[in-house]
Amino acid sequence: xxxxxxxxxxxxxxxxxxxxxxxxxxxxxxxxxxxxxxxxxxxxxxxxxxxxxxxxxxxxxxxxxxxxxxxxxxxxxxxxxxxxxxx
Numbered sequence: 230x231x232x233x234x235x236x237x238x239x240x241x242x243x244x245x246x247x248x249x250x251x252x253x254x255x256x257x258x259x260x261x262x263x264x265x266x267x268x269x270x271x272x273x274x275x276x277x278x279x280x281x282x283x284x285x286x287x288x289x290x291x292x293x294x295x296x297x298x299x300x301x302x303x304x305x306x307x308x309x310x311x312x313x314x315x316x
Contacts, residue, residue, distance in 0.1 A: 249287045250296065254279040257286075285313050 237245075241264060248256040258279050261267050284300040287293050288311040301311060 246292055254283050257283050281309055285311055
């Protein structure tokens with residue numbers, strides 16, 4: 230976290246962006262565990278869960294605008310929306 234704003238640090242944002250841009254679901258899972266202290270039951274979710282999260286997070290980032298259409302299509306083909314609360 231950034232101590233002055235309370236938000237994520239630049240290095241956190243950069244690493245997350247790189248993981249999402251690379252479409253690295255395992256990287257997202259490991260990053261989430263390392264940086265967000267996710268519980269064991271979430272960490273243990275299958276690949277599909279993490280792929281859905283990866284595409285939903287991609288759609289929420291303006292710095293990954295070039296990947297939005299691809300992620301929206303991936304989600305729609307599987308019956309999901311871009312809404313993070315809609316897993």
